[in-house]
Amino acid sequence: MREPATRTERPLTIVEFALQSDRAPAVLLLVLLPLICWMWIVVMARDMYGPMTGTSAWMMTANWDVPHLSLLWAMWTVMMTGMMLPSASPLVLLYGAIARRSAQGRRQVYALTAGYLIVWMVFSLAATALQRGLAALLVVSPMMEVTNSRFGATLLLLAGAYQLTPIKLACLRTCRSPLAFLISRWRAGWPGAFVVGLEHGAYCVGCCWALMLLLFAGGVMNLTVIAALTAFVALEKLAPLGPQGARVSGVLLMAAGLLMFFR
Numbered sequence: 001m002r003e004p005a006t007r008t009e010r011p012l013t014i015v016e017f018a019l020q021s022d023r024a025p026a027v028l029l030l031v032l033l034p035l036i037c038w039m040w041i042v043v044m045a046r047d048m049y050g051p052m053t054g055t056s057a058w059m060m061t062a063n064w065d066v067p068h069l070s071l072l073w074a075m076w077t078v079m080m081t082g083m084m085l086p087s088a089s090p091l092v093l094l095y096g097a098i099a100r101r102s103a104q105g106r107r108q109v110y111a112l113t114a115g116y117l118i119v120w121m122v123f124s125l126a127a128t129a130l131q132r133g134l135a136a137l138l139v140v141s142p143m144m145e146v147t148n149s150r151f152g153a154t155l156l157l158l159a160g161a162y163q164l165t166p167i168k169l170a171c172l173r174t175c176r177s178p179l180a181f182l183i184s185r186w187r188a189g190w191p192g193a194f195v196v197g198l199e200h201g202a203y204c205v206g207c208c209w210a211l212m213l214l215l216f217a218g219g220v221m222n223l224t225v226i227a228a229l230t231a232f233v234a235l236e237k238l239a240p241l242g243p244q245g246a247r248v249s250g251v252l253l254m255a256a257g258l259l260m261f262f263r
Contacts, residue, residue: 040055041078044221046223087234094178108190115200116200116201159213164247169243175207207237
């Protein structure tokens, strides 16, 4: 009798391989944590543009002491986590799939994500200092919106020009290639995973810092601006647009900035 023909198995795609990882860290880090952050952002934004008697009441102060500055830094950290962590999902999923056979697989995934988020926490510290400096110069209002349209136009021009720079395109290529990044930067154990997260977070900040400044142009707690930037960053990193998308968006941002400046 003839042996039945064996079916040739189709090789796994990167996404299918990534989804074979332990799903518990992925659900916690990529679904629940961003969801909690977004819930806090929505509640605070609605209160800020409403009665300002709830979660945003602490911002109505003339004395920006250490507790109030800490709350402002926490606000930026929560925003950056909710906005940027979803765009790092390919890295987290791939790392989890590769490390799933390790005894410390879960710990390594958490360490990787912690390293990534710590970089954005440092960025949030810089954003907090920038906001207080702009507020002292009366460029940003207590509602965290720019008071000078030409300053807003300058931010658009800056963000657009940065989209065209070699460092932006280099960082974007790294963010869009998590598998190549892990192959070249792999380190064993959870301390190594933490360092990998730090390195990827640094590339991510290098890719997106100028875009995040547009929060000042449109309103730091403006939900429409926050959602638009989150979607744009995700498309830039995950959609098959590549560097060409960054160049097109850069030209459009500069055109909008020039229009705003001369109007």
